[in-house]
Amino acid sequence: MRFHVVTIFPDFFTGPFDHGVLARANAGGLLEIRVHDLRNWTYDRHKTVDDRPFGGGEGMLLKPQPLFEAVETIWPERNARQRVVLLSAQGRSFNQAVAREYAALDELLLICGRYEGVDERVAEHLADEELSVGDFVLSGGELAAAMVVDAVARLLPGVLGNEDSSRNESFSGDNEGFLDCPQYTRPAEFRGWKVPDVLLGGNHKEIERWRRAASREKTERLRPDLVAGRD
Secondary structure, X not given: OEEEEEEOOHHHHHHHHOOHHHHHHXXXXXXXXXXXXXXXXXXXXXOOOXXXXXXXXXXXXXXXXXXXXXXXXXXXXXXXXXXXXXXXXXXXEOOHHHHHHHHOOOEEEEEEOEOOOEOHHHHHHOOXXXXXXXXXXXXXXXXXXXXHHHHHHOOOOOOOOOOHHHHOOOOOHHHOOOOOOOOOOOOOEEOOEEOOHHHHOOOHHHHHHHHHHHHHHHHHHHOHHHHOOOO
């Protein structure tokens, strides 16, 4: 799969994309990440990407021309297995289900907003959808883009090495709609706190039963919104 990120701060992604799982997957040819500097599609000597909003108001908006030309240069033609996503606090909420949806694509292009937002014509006529990573406002879409790429990439075949890793996490596989169960490692007792006996006994059916119940209990305790109305 190929990811494209359009941003005015391309150096921002040196950290997130050059370490850990993403870096290994990129080096191994399991995915490709291309970061594009939006200022490459400007034509004045100041490389201006923003302007004041019509009608007045606070701040500046990203202009439509550089964004349209960037996307049209990257993809002169688009097909159903490519998607343009504008990262925006006004978009639909990003979650594991959306990550799986994106993981089925061939290419995903993420537009990072900045300043007070983006000219609405980008949302209406260029992007396939707007996407939000939470009900809060960030200074720009770069952090959100890094989150989306990471969440989607780890669902791609071979990226994690062990395919069960992504299936057994919160919101995935048998945990659909629930948090992952509590996990423990050595030592079996630490400062008087003991690992549940069932995890030490070797009875896999009992362990699986305990994990399902513990997952449910943890979800009810930490995220009651996820289980409300399920029963």
